[in-house]
Each structure stands twice: as C-alpha cells, then as structure tokens.
Amino acid sequence: MFKARIEVTLKSKILDPQGKAIESSLRNLGFTKLSKVRTGKNIDIVVDEPDAEKALELAKSACVKLLANPVTEEYEGELFDMSGKSVAKFSSSNSSRSEVKVKS
C-alpha cells in the first residue's frame, strides 16, 4: 500500500481570482512584501497496490482522468510508502492524458 499526495493548481497563465482576493486581504493586513498568491487543492489518496510502479501508474492515471482538468490545471504528486518515505514524484509535465488508456 502507498499514499499519494496530489496538488492541483491553475496553470500560471490562468487568472486565480481566489489568490487575488487573498493577496488583497494580505495587503490590507500590512503584508506588503507578499505577492503573487496562487491557490490550489490538495488531494490525499491511499493506493491499495503492493507494487510501487503500478501504484504510481494508478495515481498518475487518476490525475489524468479526473483530478485535474488539462485545459486549465496542472498537478504535482508524490507517492509515499506507508511509513511516510517518499517513493516517487510525478507531475502533469511528465504524463499526459493521451498516454493513459481512458475507458469510454
């Protein structure tokens, strides 16, 4: 078994209105040195698969098929064993929707 932690964020060229709102609030609080706030979401998943390679493929496939929208979002993920040791990293820049078989 493994754990996957995935961060989904909007692509940098896409406006993040939540980030803008947070930034403006930070400025109002006097944090004038803080800028370029971007938000995202964090998704934690348990992967019930003994083989690390296969677990990695499953986590990547979940990102491609459902967790991130390739039009607007990118993702970065990390796979950990159950003791919390990092096993692998993956991201939208090294896996694409087309290379994974999507059942229709």
Added chain:
Amino acid sequence: MTGKVGVVVFPGSNCDMDAYNAFGSVLNQKVELIWHKETSLSGVDVVVLPGGFSYGDYLRAGAIARFSPIMTEVIKFAAKGGLVMGICNGFQVLVEAGLLPGALLRNANLKFVCKQVYLRTETTSSPFTSGLEKGQVLKVPIAHGDGNFYADESTLKSLEDGDQIVFRYSSLNGEITPDSNPNGSIHNIAGIVNARRNVLGMMPHPERASEQILGSAQGKAVLKSVVQSLN
C-alpha cells in the same frame, strides 16, 4: 409534429423541472426525465443537461457528473449527430466531457451572479438559433459562480473562425462591452456549439425565460428553434 426531449437529472440538478416545464407545458413537446444512473436515452430526439450543482460542484463543476453512467450514452448520441443542449451546469458537464472545447472558471469577481442579462445572437447557423435573427438580443437570466469561459488562443481562434460562438453577453442594444460581461468570460462568450453544430453549451438559462410570468419570455425562441429543427 412533436419531438421527444430527454432531460437528464443528476444529483444536485435544480433546473431540470424548468426545462421539463418549458419544453413540455410551454412548447407542447413530449418530455422525459432521465436519471443519471440510466444507461439508455430511450429514443429521445434532444438531450438536455440542465442547470444546477451536480455533486455539489465538488472537485470542479461538472467533473464528477461527466462520468455518470448516462454520459456514455450522451457522448454516443452526440457522436451520431443527436442534439445535445447543456445549460449552465450542463455546459460545465459538456466541457468536462470533452464534447465542447474550453473550460468554465470561477467568475472573475468571485461572486455568484444571479440576474437577468442580455445576450446577442452571434450566429443563426445552428439548430439552437435557426429561429432567431443574427444580432437579436435576448433577455435571459444567469445564476452561476463558475461561468467564466476560458479557451486558449488557438481554441478561441478556431471557435471564432468556425462561427461556433452562439451568444455573447451584451448591452440591451447589443453592444459587446466589458460592463455587460457578468463573469469575465473571454470575448464575452456566453454560449458555443461544437464544430458539427449539434452540441450547444450556454451559461444563461433560456428555459427560465420561457414565459412572461418568469420575467422574460425571450429565451423561448432558443427552445423553439430546437423543436423546429426536429421537423
């Protein structure tokens, strides 16, 4: 002649009955509600994906509904040229399903916007607008938090070049201005069709503007176009 309209009901749909009423009581068509777990469209001529908040908009609006069992049939139906109309959340489901290009982002001002807007008809060359006039302005409501249409430059160019932009947010007089854009949509886009022109997605609600008692009956012309195109 009457056609048969199928309105898909997802958990969290809330404009399904509006579509049912508009096509059924106002336009005298046969209408059927189709639960999203169904695996057959049972011979309908038009599929409507209604407005609402399917699955609470969790993950991304439309992202989970897009994998409902009925969507496999909707994708097949569209591939055969069947008419599919996605309104509001239905539009979000269609872009998530890849039946329409682009994406719908959080409104630029972060607000949920619920009000009457004006739409300018950009093309009459579609089954959804064939009964309208080019440039015709319609008063129709919107009610969404994620209606900010986005497409990358090449997609946008192909939408513009292919005459696939059906409605833009405009002023009462049909001017396309930043002030008339309620959500930050690129090029004021409110509705598009696919290249084959049988799949429409629009954020505004023509079905909620189908009778004067609702504040406007000007959306009825869109639904009427659909019905006429079945004849």
